Amino acid sequence: MRRTFPILITVVVGWVLIVADFIPHKPFGNLGDDFALYFDIIAVFAFILGGGNLFRIHLTKVQKKKKDWPFSIVTLGGFIVMLAAGLFKIGNPGGIQGDVAAVGSLFNDMYMQIFTPLQASMFALLAFFVGSASYRAFRAKTTEATILLIAAFIVLLGRTPFGLWLTSGLTGDMSFLQLPNLTDWIMDVPNLAGQRAIMIGIALGVISMSLRLILGVERTYLGGDSD
Amino acid sequence: MKHKLRFAAVLLFLPLIFSPLLAQEGEEMQDGLLAEMQIEPPPQAVITVAEDMPNDGGHKLTVRWEFPKEFTSSVVRFEVYRAYSPDGEFVLRGESPNDFYEYLDIGDREEESPNYMPNDSSYYYKIVAVGTEGVSSESEVGGPYKTYGQWFHTGKVPLLIAVILFCIFTIYFVLSAKGGKELYIRPLAGIEAVDEAIGRATEMGKPILYVLGIGTAAEIATIASFTILGRVAKKVAEYQTSLIVPCYEPIVMSVAQDIVRSAYLEAGRPDQYDEDSVFFVTNAQFAYVAGVNGIMVRDLPATNFYLGYFAAESLLLAETGNAIGAIQIAGTDQVSQLPFFVVACDYTLIGEELYAASAYLGRDPLLLGSLKAEDWAKGILMVLMVLIILAVLLGWDAPREWIRVNL
Numbered sequence: 090m091r092r093t094f095p096i097l098i099t100v101v102v103g104w105v106l107i108v109a110d111f112i113p114h115k116p117f118g119n120l121g122d123d124f125a126l127y128f129d130i131i132a133v134f135a136f137i138l139g140g141g142n143l144f145r146i147h148l149t150k151v152q153k154k155k156k157d158w159p160f161s162i163v164t165l166g167g168f169i170v171m172l173a174a175g176l177f178k179i180g181n182p183g184g185i186q187g188d189v190a191a192v193g194s195l196f197n198d199m200y201m202q203i204f205t206p207l208q209a210s211m212f213a214l215l216a217f218f219v220g221s222a223s224y225r226a227f228r229a230k231t232t233e234a235t236i237l238l239i240a241a242f243i244v245l246l247g248r249t250p251f252g253l254w255l256t257s258g259l260t261g262d263m264s265f266l267q268l269p270n271l272t273d274w275i276m277d278v279p280n281l282a283g284q285r286a287i288m289i290g291i292a293l294g295v296i297s298m299s300l301r302l303i304l305g306v307e308r309t310y311l312g313g314d315s316d
Numbered sequence: 317m318k319h320k321l322r323f324a325a326v327l328l329f330l331p332l333i334f335s336p337l338l339a340q341e342g343e344e345m346q347d348g349l350l351a352e353m354q355i356e357p358p359p360q361a362v363i364t365v366a367e368d369m370p371n372d373g374g375h376k377l378t379v380r381w382e383f384p385k386e387f388t389s390s391v392v393r394f395e396v397y398r399a400y401s402p403d404g405e406f407v408l409r410g411e412s413p414n415d416f417y418e419y420l421d422i423g424d425r426e427e428e429s430p431n432y433m434p435n436d437s438s439y440y441y442k443i444v445a446v447g448t449e450g451v452s453s454e455s456e457v458g459g460p461y462k463t464y465g466q467w468f469h470t471g472k473v474p475l476l477i478a479v480i481l482f483c484i485f486t487i488y489f490v491l492s493a494k495g496g497k498e499l500y501i502r503p504l505a506g507i508e509a510v511d512e513a514i515g516r517a518t519e520m521g522k523p524i525l526y527v528l529g530i531g532t533a534a535e536i537a538t539i540a541s542f543t544i545l546g547r548v549a550k551k552v553a554e555y556q557t558s559l560i561v562p563c564y565e566p567i568v569m570s571v572a573q574d575i576v577r578s579a580y581l582e583a584g585r586p587d588q589y590d591e592d593s594v595f596f597v598t599n600a601q602f603a604y605v606a607g608v609n610g611i612m613v614r615d616l617p618a619t620n621f622y623l624g625y626f627a628a629e630s631l632l633l634a635e636t637g638n639a640i641g642a643i644q645i646a647g648t649d650q651v652s653q654l655p656f657f658v659v660a661c662d663y664t665l666i667g668e669e670l671y672a673a674s675a676y677l678g679r680d681p682l683l684l685g686s687l688k689a690e691d692w693a694k695g696i697l698m699v700l701m702v703l704i705i706l707a708v709l710l711g712w713d714a715p716r717e718w719i720r721v722n723l
Contacts, residue, residue, distance in 0.1 A: 111472055113465060114465035119425060135565075135570065136566055138570060139565070139596040207603070211603075211632065222631060222635055284651050294690065297482075298536055304486070306685075310543050
């Protein structure tokens with residue numbers, strides 16, 4: 090019963106939504122949107138679950154002085170202060186009736202002055218990681234890596250004014266060898282062809298995966314193999 | 317000298333003082349002139365038809381009208397008004413340029429919307445031709461025109477045929493597999509490496525990190541990742557290794573907890589299951605990266621799995637994992653993130669391989685049957701594409717139209 094009922098729901102809802110995709114008439118036309126709303130409603134309640142889990146795990150860590158417990162104090166501190174600032178609308182110009190993210194409130198100030206710069210810092214790390222990953226990928230150890238290196242070299246140069254300047258002498262019949270033109274060709278032909286092939290595969294994979302779920306063949310997501 | 321300056325200042329300000337009076341006088345003169353000229357309004361537009369939009373729920377009408385072309389320059393725009401009865405209140409629905417005699421009236425299907433356009437209802441239209449001189453002319457009221465909701469989307473026929481064929485393939489191969497037929501599936505390096513990766517972590521006495529990505533539980537990539545997590549958790553339980561599953565979404569966490577618990581139960585080691593091994597971190601993208609990277613650096617997992625929906629955080633996670641020397645297996649259906657995983661991870665499941673991974677790991681004939689159906693569909697699609705390209709190259713365009721889906 091623990092698994093039969095969820096499978097039954099998946100089968101019924103899955104088939105109804107597939108059929109609904111071909112029927113524009115009411116009430117089928119917007120069934121997909123309606124079901125997405127149910128998901129949003131469940132997600133709202135799940136945030137309480139998430140917050141509770143975070144609080145419990147870190148509190149236990151601090152109480153039992155587990156490994157790296159001081160970090161948990163920072164997490165709990167941030168969690169409680171932010172929650173209180175939002176819940177009680179501390180410093181909110183509109184008082185308790187005001188918008189939770191109103192400019193001037195403690196919640197907004199902490200979000201804009203602490204959280205946003207921290208997020209931006211994490212994102213900025215990406216530039217350095219791209220550098221280190223590219224260095225590894227472009228080492229011409231194999232034929233594939235060499236092709237990748239050459240293609241990357243052309244695309245990188247072709248996207249800069251220097252690349253255009255370097256090959257601007259190639260005119261007339263030879264203009265296709267100009268680096269920006271070569272770059273466009275690499276991006277629009279081999280790169281796009283490869284991407285589309287992957288996307289066709291993904292589309293078929295999605296259908297196959299969905300059918301496995303709807304037919305009740307795939308049950309691992311319900312936990313375990315047996316009933 | 318002083319008097320001269322005063323006189324100059326007065327002269328300068330005189331036009332400003334009298335300008336409103338002059339402007340008013342000018343306007344009166346203009347009105348008088350217009351009246352004298354008796355400007356003719358543009359000719360009336362004639363509503364020819366208002367057609368129901370095909371393949372919709374009955375909330376769209378295309379209004380068409382006729383207008384003498386030689387008067388196009390005398391019209392600025394056409395305004396389209398709609399009412400529920402010929403004598404009812406006409407409401408402005410939109411505008412059309414002076415050389416375009418058509419307007420698509422789109423209403424909402426939600427009853428609570430102010431723009432609600434009920435299905436199977438009659439509507440009346442009126443077109444106002446707004447002239448260049450500000451003089452307008454109204455058309456006769458056209459109607460009643462009805463909207464109809466369709467019970468079948470004819471533009472999706474090719475899609476329906478494809479779905480039916482694919483379903484038949486899947487059911488056929490699943491039944492064949494059920495009947496005991498041996499099905500060959502090409503091996504995938506990333507999947508073959510799962511056992512080795514878990515074994516490595518066991519030997520090193522280090523944990524395994526499993527990242528489900530930043531998708532919701534409704535993402536197909538996350539569902540695929542759930543199925544793989546179930547297989548991996550079972551093996552982890554058998555090998556008695558520890559597992560860390562930091563989650564981005566509370567619902568994902570809840571499902572993942574259930575999957576891991578069941579996997580331990582199935583492996584016969586429910587006592588080994590640590591309730592805190594699957595936990596919620598945050599649902600802020602880069603804060604999540606900071607949290608997971610922190611876990612990596614502190615706990616030094618021997619094996620990292622990144623399977624699911626990933627965006628900009630893919631490389632941040634994979635590079636940190638690479639730096640700590642973990643064996644890494646990644647898989648996503650986000651084409652833009654695949655290159656990052658390919659360069660930073662040991663094995664990458666590309667697109668559809670992520671969906672197939674669970675069937676590979678489980679070796680369940682029923683699941684393998686569905687993979688076989690997918691391979692056949694791919695083969696047919698490839699042949700079809702080549703044939704259609706050839707047909708178009710030979711100047712026969714009809715096959716391209718046959719497969720066109722009009723959404």
